């Protein structure tokens with residue numbers, strides 16, 4: 001077992017056990033329990049949770065549809081309706097059981113219901129285990145913009161049981177791996193070096209623990225993203241714009257897949273701004289394209305990407321501010337990037353990844 005102390009709560013990582021979760025229920029006396037989950041997780045993972053923690057057999061299940069579109073006001077309202085219908089009080093616990101969509105949405109609904117009820121995260125995807133379940137960022141997409149409405153509100157605990165990854169499809173594993181590569185690229189040269197030689201044999205316990213330890217150090221120092229936490233947004237300014245562009249297409253991109261493209265293009269911007277030499281840019285392209293197959297974005301209009309960036313949280317009065325890298329494992333915050341530089345980076349990227 002690995003225990004990481006975060007902002008007033010523990011993150012517990014185990015290979016095949018939820019006994020710490022059962023202990024948590026014994027110690028805390030909640031009046032009622034609600035489990036938020038999507039249809040896949042209810043089918044594949046919920047039986048294991050109920051066997052491990054029989055106390056949850058009487059919990060009310062709130063089922064949402066799977067996928068990014070559930071991170072919306074509509075589904076948030078569904079949660080609030082159920083909580084009201086089932087007379088949830090201030091001492092109710094919401095259990096977010098699923099991927100990053102479930103923890104972002106559930107965390108947001110819990111933070112706003114009766115001005116805040118407790119919630120915990122039991123992540124079931126690699127992305128949620130290594131990244132989304134900690135740090136307290138919660139939120140929904142609105143008006144076709146990613147995460148534009150939300151709160152920073154910490155869970156009461158994060159309980160990771162790696163066994164849940166057994167049923168996760170390969171594409172979703174890669175999706176989570178992309179965020180792990182981002183954490184290394186921005187914050188840890190040694191972890192990046194380990195990931196370069198990543199193979200199927202590398203244990204998920206090690207990957208998840210390292211990723212959490214690095215992210216946790218940052219969020220403890222800067223829980224409200226006033227400074228160094230912004231470094232974790234590397235790849236996300238472009239990534240979110242691309243993810244939003246694809247959201248209503250026939251073949252939407254997963255979050256990590258969009259972030260991967262964002263990492264490549266924002267590395268290119270870091271190079272244009274002379275923050276990294278060409279050799280580092282080439283290394284990043286080589287490593288990321290050998291582990292992943294980035295989707296081509298050549299059919300997306302560059303001006304619509306720029307328009308979306310205008311609504312990015314870091315853009316102020318049409319000045320584009322980026323969190324960039326100035327080496328592998330180190331970053332530079334609030335770098336002003338011009339529209340021309342963004343366009344050039346996307347065009348140069350499109351010449352390589354068609």
Ligand SMILES: NC(=O)c1ccc[n+]([C@@H]2O[C@H](COP(=O)([O-])OP(=O)(O)OC[C@H]3O[C@@H](n4cnc5c(N)ncnc54)[C@H](O)[C@@H]3O)[C@@H](O)[C@H]2O)c1
Pocket residue numbers: 038039040041044045066067068071098099100101102104124125126127128131132133134135136137138147164165166167168169172175176179254255256
């Ligand atoms: N709050 C944060 O700090 C933070 C950080 C990174 C990403 N995010 C957010 O996380 C979201 C993406 O999360 P995600 O990648 O986990 O996606 P997701 O929650 O949509 O889950 C991916 C898919 O896997 C299925 N699934 C989940 N667990 C499974 C399992 N064990 N076996 C089989 N299928 C399973 C789900 O039903 C879903 O279809 C995005 O909305 C992103 O913005 C948030």
